[in-house]
Structures are given as C-alpha cells and as structure tokens.
Amino acid sequence: xxxxxxxxxxxxxxxxxxxxxxxxxxxxxxxxxxxxxxxxxxxxxxxxxxxxxxxxxxxxxxxxxxxxxxxxxxxxxxxxxxxxxxxxxxxxxxxxxxxxxxxxxxxxxxxxxxxxxxxxxxxxxxxxxxxxxxxxxxxxxxxxxxxxxxxxxxxxxxxxxxxxxxxxxxxxxxxxxxxxxxxxxxxxxxxxxxxxxxxxxxxxxxxxxxxxxxxxxxxxxxxxxxxxxxxxxxxxxxxxxx
Amino acid sequence: xxxxxxxxxxxxxxxxxxxxxxxxxxxxxxxxxxxxxxxxxxxxxxxxxxxxxxxxxxxxxxxxxxxxxxxxxxxx
Numbered sequence: 001x002x003x004x005x006x007x008x009x010x011x012x013x014x015x016x017x018x019x020x021x022x023x024x025x026x027x028x029x030x031x032x033x034x035x036x037x038x039x040x041x042x043x044x045x046x047x048x049x050x051x052x053x054x055x056x057x058x059x060x061x062x063x064x065x066x067x068x069x070x071x072x073x074x075x076x077x078x079x080x081x082x083x084x085x086x087x088x089x090x091x092x093x094x095x096x097x098x099x100x101x102x103x104x105x106x107x108x109x110x111x112x113x114x115x116x117x118x119x120x121x122x123x124x125x126x127x128x129x130x131x132x133x134x135x136x137x138x139x140x141x142x143x144x145x146x147x148x149x150x151x152x153x154x155x156x157x158x159x160x161x162x163x164x165x166x167x168x169x170x171x172x173x174x175x176x177x178x179x180x181x182x183x184x185x186x187x188x189x190x191x192x193x194x195x196x197x198x199x200x201x202x203x204x205x206x207x208x209x210x211x212x213x214x215x216x217x218x219x220x221x222x223x224x225x226x227x228x229x230x231x232x233x234x235x236x237x238x239x240x241x242x
Numbered sequence: 243x244x245x246x247x248x249x250x251x252x253x254x255x256x257x258x259x260x261x262x263x264x265x266x267x268x269x270x271x272x273x274x275x276x277x278x279x280x281x282x283x284x285x286x287x288x289x290x291x292x293x294x295x296x297x298x299x300x301x302x303x304x305x306x307x308x309x310x311x312x313x314x315x316x317x318x
Contacts, residue, residue, distance in 0.1 A: 101253055104249055108243075108245050108304075109303065109307065111304075136303065142299055143302075145296075149293075150250060150254070150297070230290075
C-alpha cells in the first residue's frame with residue numbers, strides 16, 4: 001500500500017506531474033516529499049534536477065497535509081523556512097511593553113485609566129479605558145496621535161521587526177473614520193456640482209488615506225495629495241471628461 | 243508633570259540616566275526644561291520636530307487637566 005517512488009524532474013512541478021502519472025491519481029492523493037528543489041542552471045549548464053519522493057496518500061494521513069502539500073510544494077517549503085516560530089510571543093512582548101509604557105505615561109498625566117491589549121496579525125491595538133477620554137483624544141485626536149506616535153517610537157526603537165501600535169479609546173478611531181468618509185462624500189458632491197477642485201488641508205497621512213480610499217471607487221473624481229510634510233494637502237477634483 | 247516628561251524622554255533616548263528635567267514655576271505658566279545627552283538630542287526632537295511636538299501636545303493635555311499651561315523647552 002505505501003509504495004514510495006523517487007522521481008526526478010526538471011522542476012518540482014514536472015516531477016510531481018510525473019509522479020501523478022506514475023501512480024495514476026491526481027495530485028491531491030499523493031504524499032510528496034521534496035528531496036532537492038533543483039536549479040535551472042545557465043543554458044542548461046550546471047542545472048540540477050529536482051527530486052521528490054512520492055507515495056500514495058492513505059486516509060490516516062492528516063487531511064490538512066494532503067491539501068497544502070502537493071499543491072505548491074516549492075512555495076510551502078520556503079514559507080515554512082522563513083517563518084520564525086517565535087513571531088507571536090515576540091509580538092506579545094512588544095504589546096506588553098507598549099502597554100506598560102502607555103500606562104506609565106497616563107499615570108504621570110494623572111489620568112486614571114486602564115490599557116487593554118488587542119493583537120491583530122499586523123498591528124497591536126491598545127485601548128484606553130477610563131474617564132478622561134475627551135482629554136486624551138484632544139482636538140481632532142491630536143493628543144491620541146501624539147501618544148500613539150511616542151509609544152511607537154519608544155517601543156520600536158530597539159525592536160528589529162517593527163509592529164504598528166494603534167492607540168484608541170472609546171472607539172474614537174472608527175468614529176473618526178466614519179466622519180471622514182462622510183466628509184469625503186460631501187466634498188465629492190460639491191466638487192461634482194461646481195466642477196472645481198477642492199483642497200483639504202490639515203490632515204495626517206492616515207486621514208488622507210481614508211479620504212483617498214473612500215473616493216477611489218468614484219470614476220468621475222480623482223484624488224491626490226500635494227505638498228510636503230505638514231503642508232501636504234489632499235485635492236479632490238472632477239476627472240477630465242474624455 | 244516633571245516626571246511625565248522625564249519618563250517619556252527616557253523611553254526615547256539611548257542614555258536614560260542623562261535625562262534631566264527642571265521646572266520653572268510661574269503663576270499660570272510653567273516652563274519645563276529638558277536636557278539630554280548630546281547624541282540623544284535628535285531623538286527627543288525628531289524629524290521636523292515631530293517628537294518634540296508630540297511631547298508638547300501631551301504636556302498641554304496634562305496641564306489642561308490641572309488648569310495650567312506648561313511650555314517645554316529642549317535645552318542644547
């Protein structure tokens with residue numbers, strides 16, 4: 001039952017194809033182990049054949065394996081190699097460090113608040129839970145942004161793999177995004193009605209991004225940013241008619 | 243308040259033991275003077291003063307809570 005064949009081919013895919021042919025079953029029914037990936041060489045010089053070990057998959061083999069292994073073996077292998085298993089505990093360490101730092105700052109601002117952590121695959125979300133939220137958000141969220149900027153800077157200073165830290169309170173970020181989208185739509189209407197470009201200044205990169213994304217689906221408008229640094233403004237203008 | 247700036251600055255620099263903050267109290271407005279090691283000066287100021295600005299924003303928020311004004315000066 002568990003017959004194993006060693007098969008060589010120009011590439012791994014070719015070798016797998018041969019294996020399928022040999023066993024007379026589709027890829028999914030084969031258990032494939034890569035022995036060497038092979039190299040293309042240069043004009044056929046110094047090329048090495050790819051070598052795989054193939055056997056029929058029996059049902060006691062884990063199904064997950066049967067699905068992802070034969071599909072794209074070459075990629076699977078490299079992905080596994082590059083992905084360090086330490087990544088998630090390390091992320092957790094960064095999150096805890098950021099939380100401690102933020103709590104330290106809040107305490108010294110005489111703000112009585114708790115900081116909760118939420119980890120997502122590409123960012124760390126710190127949520128401030130307390131009574132002084134208005135003070136912490138500040139005008140247009142500037143205090144919240146300042147806290148976020150400093151915590152990011154301090155925490156990512158020593159870390160090799162940077163993690164984006166987002167600080168939020170009372171769902172402010174989401175509400176702000178909603179109001180920006182509403183603003184974008186209002187301005188879009190105005191731009192269309194007047195056939196003139198509208199410039200909006202005093203927005204940070206994240207806020208501009210929300211505007212760009214909100215209007216990117218609208219064919220009759222174009223959005224772009226102009227200027228440098230804090231003078232950068234976003235322009236909403238009607239597209240030129242063809 | 244002094245503690246706040248010291249704490250933030252120490253988190254940003256390479257030489258936390260060289261961070262010094264002194265406060266000159268005024269009736270309504272206080273001045274906070276921050277001193278750091280020479281090589282850390284850039285770290286507390288940041289690109290186009292972004293870090294300094296963030297610290298000032300936080301300081302303002304903290305001062306507002308006690309109905310005061312505080313100015314942050316970074317001393318070279």
